[in-house]
Amino acid sequence: MKLWNLFLAFFRVGILGYGGGPAAIPLVHKEVVEKCKWMSDDDFSDVLALGNALPGPIATKLAGYIGWRVSGLLGMVVSVLATIVPTIILMILLLTVLNAYREKPWVQGMSKAVVPVVGVMLAVMTWDFIAKSTSGLGKVWGIALIVISFVVLELIGIHPAILIGILIVGALLSPGKRKERKVKAS
C-alpha cells in the first residue's frame, strides 16, 4: 500500500513537473509533506539542502531519498522509477516517430525551426546562471570567474570536468574564514 502511494505521488510529480527537475521541487513538497504527511516541513527542507549539496539532478535525489526513508530500498526504486520512466518512454516514442520520417521535408523543417527556440531557452538559462553567479559571489568575483572559465574552456580548450573538479577541490580546501566572508558578502 505504501509502495503504491509512493508510486502515485512520484508519478504525479514526474508527469506534472514542467521545466526540468527544479520545477518539481514544490510538487514533491505538496505530495510528501501536505498530502501524504511522510515528513515534516523542517525535514523536507533538510532533505532539499542535502540534495543541493550534491551534484546531479535534484528530482531523482529527492524521490530516491524520500522513497528510501518511507519504505526502504524497494521504496527508493519505486519512487525513482515513477519519477522518470513515464516521460522517458514518451520521449523515446516521440523521437522514434520523428526519426522514421527523417527524410520528409516537413520533418526537416520542424527540426530546423526548433534550433533557434532551444537557443533562446539556453540563452535565458545562461542569463539566469550569470545572475546567480554575481549574486552568489559578488559582482567582481562572479564576473572574474566567468571570464576565467571562458578562457579555460573555450580558448585553452580544457575539458569542463577538469575545470569543475578543480573548482570543487578549491571550495572544499578553502580556508574557513575567507569563505565565510565571501558567502556573507553575497
Place this chain on the structure above:
Amino acid sequence: MIYWKIFLAFFIPGVLGYGGGPASIPLVENEVVDRYHWLSVNEFSEVLALGNALPGPIATKMSGYIGYEVGGVFGAFVGVFATIAPSLILMIALLALLMKFKNSPKVKLLTNLVRPAIAVLLGIMAYDFFKDSYHGIGWLQTLAIVVVSFLLLQKWKVHPAYVIGAALVYGAIFLG
C-alpha cells in the same frame, strides 16, 4: 564497450552538474556531441526541445533517450543509472556526514564556484545553436524565430510546450 562509454558520458555530467538537472545539459552536450559524436548539434537540439516540452526531470529524459538511441533498452538503463545513481547513493550513504555540513559555507561556496563555469558552458551552447540555425535557415528566419520565441517565453510567459509546438508547426509549413 559501448555501454561503458554510455556510462562515462552520463556519469561525468551526473557527478559534476551542480545546480540540478539543467546544469548538466551543457556537460551532456560536451560528451554526446563533441566527444563521442553520437548526435549532431541539430539532433541534440531536437532532444532538448522535446525534453523541454515534456514534463519530468530533464537530465534523465536526455540520458534515457540518448542511451536508447546508442545502445537500445539496456543502453537507456545504463544512461539513466549513470545519471542518477552516483549522487543518490552518496546522498543515502553519507547522510549523517552530510547532515552536519548541509549548511556549511563550504557547501554553498561549492555551488557558487561551479555556477560561473556552467554559465559559460550554457552560453557557448546557445551560441552554437544560433550559429547552427544561421547555417540552416539564414539570419532572417533565425532572427524572427528568436525574437518571437523570446517574447513568448519571457515576456508573455507562454508555456515552453506550446512555444515548441508552434515552432514545429511553423517549420513543417514554411521551412520544409
